[in-house]
Amino acid sequence: MSIEKLTHIFTGRAITVNVEEVRLPNDHLATLDMVHHPGGAAIMALDDAGRVCLVRQYRHAANGYIWEFPAGKIDNKEPPLQTAQRELEEEAGRRAREWRSLGDFLPSPGFLTEVVHLFLATDLTEVANRLEASEVLEAHWLPFEQAMQMAQSGELRDGKTLAALLRAAPYVQTREP
Structure with a gap:
């Protein structure tokens, strides 16, 4: 083309x-x-108890609050992993020792060039979160199975979060006792 x-x-x-x-x-x-669009990164943070971080965030385009994984825009052409690390700290107040790429996701390739890079973050430690003034969100830690049920019921509607859940499921299932 x-x-x-x-x-x-x-x-x-x-x-x-x-x-x-x-x-x-x-x-x-x-x-x-x-x-x-410069692209972005989304993170499924999984703690040792098998819980994932979902943020309940106000999104003007969605006319209210939605559930999604911590995520953000790539700034200044930074590597996607750096974006993911920054956003996990800012929104979830966590730092991860282990990172696994879950590939990328095209939100709407008919007219949008955005590529969202998906990551699984594990071996987490708590740090102070640093929300931007334009971010209205609350971080919640829910069992992975509950997040999957929210996806299947339609309560969870965010595309990047749905894609990351789907791609991370085999890894999460191999961690369960």
Whole structure:
């Protein structure tokens, strides 16, 4: 796919919006609205008791509070693991000694370039959390099985959290006695 024409529409704090005329692999010329995002990282933090950290966070776009794993935007092209480490401390007040990549996730590839990197964090120690002024959230530690039930019932609706739960499940099941 090649970009034939690019019209810049907007640059904000986290995104850039363009209208792009692109030549598709079938040689068709398509006009696409594209939102460019630097990407992010989401963390399933699992403590020694088999509990995971879910944050209940206010999200304006969701019209209220939703449950999700600690997560955040990649800042200044930092490596995704560094983003994950920073966000775990900021939102959950934890530091992890063990990190496992759970791959990445494309939230909405039809128009959004964002790639969210998923991680499993274990061997946790408590640190002071450092929420940003724009973050309205509470960290809760729930049994992994309860988080899975919330996902299956539809109470948990956040895509990155659902993807991380799914990908971490085999690892969590091998840890259980």
